[in-house]
Amino acid sequence: MKILMLDVYPQVNYRVCKDNNGGFGTGNDLGDTFVSKILKSYLKKSVDFPPLFFVSVMGQLRGNGNEIKYSREISDEKFDLCVLASSIVAHETELAAVSKLKDLGIPTLVVGPFATSVPEPYIKNGGKVVIGEPEFYFFDFKLNKSEIQNLPDKIVFNHFFSLDDLYYPAWDLIFQYKKPKFNLLSKGYTIPIQATRGCPYSCSYYCTYPLQQGKKLRTRNTDEVLKEMLFWEKKLSVRNFQFRDPVFTINRKYTNELCDKIINSNHKFNLVAEFHLKDVDYELALKLKKAGLKIAFVGIESSSSEVLLNAKRTTIANDQQAKKISLLEKVGIKVKAMYIFGLPNDDQTTIINTINYALKLNTFFAQFSVFTPYPGTPAYNDYKDKLNNNNYEKYNQWNLVFKHKNLSSKEIRKFLGVAYSKYYTNLKWFLKHNIKLLT
Ligand code: SF4
Numbered sequence: 045m046k047i048l049m050l051d052v053y054p055q056v057n058y059r060v061c062k063d064n065n066g067g068f069g070t071g072n073d074l075g076d077t078f079v080s081k082i083l084k085s086y087l088k089k090s091v092d093f094p095p096l097f098f099v100s101v102m103g104q105l106r107g108n109g110n111e112i113k114y115s116r117e118i119s120d121e122k123f124d125l126c127v128l129a130s131s132i133v134a135h136e137t138e139l140a141a142v143s144k145l146k147d148l149g150i151p152t153l154v155v156g157p158f159a160t161s162v163p164e165p166y167i168k169n170g171g172k173v174v175i176g177e178p179e180f181y182f183f184d185f186k187l188n189k190s191e192i193q194n195l196p197d198k199i200v201f202n203h204f205f206s207l208d209d210l211y212y213p214a215w216d217l218i219f220q221y222k223k224p225k226f227n228l229l230s231k232g233y234t235i236p237i238q239a240t241r242g243c244p245y246s247c248s249y250y251c252t253y254p255l256q257q258g259k260k261l262r263t264r265n266t267d268e269v270l271k272e273m274l275f276w277e278k279k280l281s282v283r284n285f286q287f288r289d290p291v292f293t294i295n296r297k298y299t300n301e302l303c304d305k306i307i308n309s310n311h312k313f314n315l316v317a318e319f320h321l322k323d324v325d326y327e328l329a330l331k332l333k334k335a336g337l338k339i340a341f342v343g344i345e346s347s348s349s350e351v352l353l354n355a356k357r358t359t360i361a362n363d364q365q366a367k368k369i370s371l372l373e374k375v376g377i378k379v380k381a382m383y384i385f386g387l388p389n390d391d392q393t394t395i396i397n398t399i400n401y402a403l404k405l406n407t408f409f410a411q412f413s414v415f416t417p418y419p420g421t422p423a424y425n426d427y428k429d430k431l432n433n434n435n436y437e438k439y440n441q442w443n444l445v446f447k448h449k450n451l452s453s454k455e456i457r458k459f460l461g462v463a464y465s466k467y468y469t470n471l472k473w474f475l476k477h478n479i480k481l482l483t
Pocket residue numbers: 243244245246247248251252253254290291343
């Protein structure tokens with residue numbers, strides 16, 4: 045079967061990524077000040093990769109003998125089937141594509157965490173939605189065109205197996221289209237990879253990761269993870285990997301084992317991963333560094349313990365956070381600290397305090413985003429009657445989309461601008477990180 049793998053994006057002046065945010069996607073619309081605009085433009089040029097779940101589906105479909113083509117637009121070329129990558133950040137653009145495919149007579153199967161949580165609009169526009177982790181569904185996909193047409197609108201399946209049994213994501217086919225990049229890590233090409241899925245932590249109140257991956261931790265065999273890294277190094281000369289695990293260090297024994305295998309392979313990789321500061325000590329920081337970790341993403345969210353508690357975010361005390369960040373920096377790992385404005389109990393004072401706290405931590409990267417009650421999360425149930433924006437593409441993690449008890453959308457945008465401007469023009473930031481020019 046000839047299959048179009050369609051991954052469409054809205055035309056906006058900021059980077060849109062369908063992989064981040066548990067596969068719902070984000071759009072780096074960082075604010076409206078001069079500094080925000082420079083950063084937006086830099087990120088749009090420097091970071092681009094399709095969602096891992098989608099490239100994994102491509103791998104399964106190729107593995108079972110289909111001819112597939114990745115594209116970000118619909119052309120005149122004829123296809124037997126289209127598989128479309130869903131997201132919240134490109135939602136309206138995706139719906140328009142589904143309608144167009146229907147007019148062209150091409151059956152469309154929509155995949156991904158967002159369509160799994162919100163399937164109805166895609167179905168209404170003529171698509172069918174694969175509910176759940178799509179790579180498991182497509183692993184042994186053998187249907188012909190008429191069987192596809194007879195599928196129910198919501199395709200629910202129950203054949204799950206080990207992550208190690210899946211074919212590799214088809215990164216080589218993505219390379220034929222556009223090479224993925226993550227220039228914050230390295231100017232070379234960077235491939236997303238995953239060692240574990242699932243996250244049991246309580247911040248699932250507002251976080252989208254567990255929606256599709258679940259709360260139970262599932263791990264790949266560490267030999268298999270290394271084997272995949274070596275495979276892409278040999279086939280595509282890629283040495284940069286972005287681990288897309290929800291919490292890379294969630295199982296210390298597993299993380300140590302994976303790092304040891306990478307270290308003992310004597311291959312030099314550059315890695316980026318996200319994890320919890322509470323997991324970090326000097327021994328682990330050193331091990332991660334030796335394995336090639338260059339950048340650690342860590343969630344701080346807010347400086348206020350009361351705001352965090354109310355949002356069901358468990359973390360460590362602020363002085364402990366500072367110590368753990370110092371540990372990572374001491375061994376040579378750059379830290380990207382992530383903060384959220386507009387959490388349910390935030391007000392002007394807590395946001396100003398969070399900005400000042402960020403300036404104090406003074407990590408290499410800082411990201412300030414906006415609390416968003418995503419469909420499917422418990423937070424959505426609490427806020428669905430207060431939503432004031434019907435356009436899902438605006439749910440990009442940088443807009444306040446509900447009526448907040450203490451803050452307006454305008455105030456939040458202003459705080460974003462202030463935060464980015466203050467942070468990235470701070471003399472202490474330039475001095476500590478020896479910044480000359482962000483190129
Ligand atoms: S730790 Fe919290 S924010 Fe991070 S992936 Fe798990 S639930 Fe989401």
